[in-house]
Amino acid sequence: MAKRLQLHRLIWLVLLLVLAFAGLGYRLIDLQILRHEELSATAQRNTQREFLLEPHRGDILDIKGNLLATSIYVKTVCADPVCIGTHQPEVAHALAPLLAISEDKLLQNLTPRLRQNEKGEAQTNRYFRYVVLKNKVPVETWEKIQSTMAALDFHLDEKKLSRTERAFLRDLRQKGIFAQDDQMRVYPSQRLAAHVLGYTGFEEREVDDRPVREIVGKDGIELTFDSKLAGVRGWRLTETDGHKRELVTMREQDVEPRDGLDVVLTIDAVIQHIVEAVLADAMEKHSPISVSGIVVRPSTGEILAMATLPNFDPNNLASSTPDQRRNRVIADVAEPGSTFKIVVVSGALNEGVVRLSDLFDCEHGHWYYGGRSLHDHEPFGALSVENIITKSSNIGAGKIGVKMGEALLYKYICDYGFGTRTGLPLSGEVVGIVHPVKKWSKVSIAQIPMGQGISVTRMQMTMAMCAIANDGWLMQPMLVNRLQDHDRNIVAQYSPQKVRQVISPATAKMMVEALKTVVSPDGTAPKAALDHYTVAGKTGTAWKVENGVYVRKYFSSFIGFFPADHPELCISITLDEPKTSQGYYGGQIAGPIFKAIAEQAANYLNIRPEDGDGPSLSDPLAAPAELHPLKTASARTQ
Numbered sequence: 001m002a003k004r005l006q007l008h009r010l011i012w013l014v015l016l017l018v019l020a021f022a023g024l025g026y027r028l029i030d031l032q033i034l035r036h037e038e039l040s041a042t043a044q045r046n047t048q049r050e051f052l053l054e055p056h057r058g059d060i061l062d063i064k065g066n067l068l069a070t071s072i073y074v075k076t077v078c079a080d081p082v083c084i085g086t087h088q089p090e091v092a093h094a095l096a097p098l099l100a101i102s103e104d105k106l107l108q109n110l111t112p113r114l115r116q117n118e119k120g121e122a123q124t125n126r127y128f129r130y131v132v133l134k135n136k137v138p139v140e141t142w143e144k145i146q147s148t149m150a151a152l153d154f155h156l157d158e159k160k161l162s163r164t165e166r167a168f169l170r171d172l173r174q175k176g177i178f179a180q181d182d183q184m185r186v187y188p189s190q191r192l193a194a195h196v197l198g199y200t201g202f203e204e205r206e207v208d209d210r211p212v213r214e215i216v217g218k219d220g221i222e223l224t225f226d227s228k229l230a231g232v233r234g235w236r237l238t239e240t241d242g243h244k245r246e247l248v249t250m251r252e253q254d255v256e257p258r259d260g261l262d263v264v265l266t267i268d269a270v271i272q273h274i275v276e277a278v279l280a281d282a283m284e285k286h287s288p289i290s291v292s293g294i295v296v297r298p299s300t301g302e303i304l305a306m307a308t309l310p311n312f313d314p315n316n317l318a319s320s321t322p323d324q325r326r327n328r329v330i331a332d333v334a335e336p337g338s339t340f341k342i343v344v345v346s347g348a349l350n351e352g353v354v355r356l357s358d359l360f361d362c363e364h365g366h367w368y369y370g371g372r373s374l375h376d377h378e379p380f381g382a383l384s385v386e387n388i389i390t391k392s393s394n395i396g397a398g399k400i401g402v403k404m405g406e407a408l409l410y411k412y413i414c415d416y417g418f419g420t421r422t423g424l425p426l427s428g429e430v431v432g433i434v435h436p437v438k439k440w441s442k443v444s445i446a447q448i449p450m451g452q453g454i455s456v457t458r459m460q461m462t463m464a465m466c467a468i469a470n471d472g473w474l475m476q477p478m479l480v481n482r483l484q485d486h487d488r489n490i491v492a493q494y495s496p497q498k499v500r501q502v503i504s505p506a507t508a509k510m511m512v513e514a515l516k517t518v519v520s521p522d523g524t525a526p527k528a529a530l531d532h533y534t535v536a537g538k539t540g541t542a543w544k545v546e547n548g549v550y551v552r553k554y555f556s557s558f559i560g561f562f563p564a565d566h567p568e569l570c571i572s573i574t575l576d577e578p579k580t581s582q583g584y585y586g587g588q589i590a591g592p593i594f595k596a597i598a599e600q601a602a603n604y605l606n607i608r609p610e611d612g613d614g615p616s617l618s619d620p621l622a623a624p625a626e627l628h629p630l631k632t633a634s635a636r637t638q
Helices: 002-034 036-047 088-099 103-110 139-150 163-175 220-224 226-230 269-286 337-351 385-391 394-404 406-415 444-450 458-469 505-519 586-605
Strands: 048-053 067-079 131-138 177-186 199-207 210-219 234-240 253-255 262-265 290-297 302-309 359-361 366-369 372-375 382-384 473-475 480-484 490-493 498-501 536-546 549-562 569-576
Touching: 067 139, 088 103, 088 131, 088 139, 103 131, 131 139, 131 177, 139 163, 139 177, 199 220, 210 220, 210 226, 220 226, 269 290, 269 302, 269 586, 290 458, 290 586, 337 385, 337 394, 337 406, 337 444, 337 458, 337 505, 337 536, 337 549, 337 586, 359 394, 366 394, 372 394, 372 444, 382 385, 385 394, 385 505, 394 406, 394 444, 406 444, 458 473, 458 505, 458 536, 458 549, 458 569, 505 536, 505 549, 536 586, 549 586, 569 586
Parallel strands: none
Antiparallel strands: 048 234, 067 131, 067 177, 199 210, 234 253, 262 480, 290 302, 290 569, 359 382, 366 372, 473 498, 480 490, 536 549, 549 569
């Protein structure tokens, strides 16, 4: 009997052992085979970490290497509400002064909140253990925050706490508040060339279940060259221990970020400063809605300065309006007025339709054509083609247009680049308004030559004048000289680009001779004449159009270049609705602005006076930067 009982017990023991080993075997098969991929992924998520390494965004420099835009390293200060536990009041009280945040708001951010998962269930887990307290925190402030957290007193006798409680406090001090590397875009010269540089903003995306902020260009060069400036993010794939500390020996991948490239502009910061300072005086003196200035090298299309006032400070976008941030040089269109006469006269000369000496009857200031009465600002009689430019006769220009014909006039309008973008590497450029010939009215052939019935940008009109200064060659405006790395190794070099030859060199020389007379005592812009250089240019005074009707508000402009026979610089000045007792004609108010900029720019670039023996520096790279240290119905169309 006893033996039988022992046998039964032995059998049951064997069965139990078999079942236990079978269960263990199944468990091993389940873990190692059936659920291998799932469990491996879970283990990897628990121990493996990927750290993103942000590149340094490239700088924007002027042609002399002056810093116009750069990035400085800052911190994004974050909190883990779960790690802080019930000690939010102490942490909020200690950090509020350092973060310049109210204690109540900080306390609210530090309090854990529930969120719903994909199944709609409320949970507080690692996916929500991340709260941004403040962006763009200086590194020095972050170091103070670390010191404050390390010394934080919770009014507890930590010697009497359990090991678990002491570990919790240690994690609270070390991990409750943490920071991510970040960058802040800085513009050292503040408003200088703001419309050229543009500005940046932030875009967020999730990486490893946490939002990552990226600096992206929003306007200007920052936007156009965003991919070059941004660089390439690096990463580090590694493993961590139970306390989430990196195990350096277990690094699997360690790829350094590639910093962004520097963009070197053709802009010369000193000339840009000269232009903006003179335009600021003009704003105060004439009270226009806006005033714009452009300085271009006609032979290459390089833009040495481009400014519009009012402008903005890209360091403080919140204080500016969209209207202030709009680059009116390329984004606004208006009827050009008499500056457009260079198109019809040069085209007619180029085609042999007229000669400079040909006379046209200007009808003593009143001409009825195409059902409309057209007017001059003065009652002129017979004027030569040259004098039509000198005196800026609307009727004379209209008659040249009629003699030229619609097809030829439209051809030269298009050849000069009107109705298309100039190719300037900035966003927001518009094409203007150029109607096809089939949509012209009976009077269009006479009105368009005087700058009515067509709308252009300030940049288009400037480049058209540059074409005349450049032996008839239309150039693409050039704003970027090169891309380089931080060691100044050139990665991409940009060259001047010819668009087309609009008129012959011989025609261009005839136009120059005619445009010289504009700044003579008999012309419309004697106030634009320079003492030591011959100037060629054209005035414009156009009535504005509102709701399809001409109103007594004006666009006043002057575009000129010098030295006239060997042009170094072309300067364009435009004022929108000047309000001044000194008049509103382009020659009266835009001409003196041109002169003030031209004199200072010529002195800075050391352009040889036509009556002197000094060297001529056609390349702004050669100009000595130390000369000027950089400081942070019918319409009148004279």
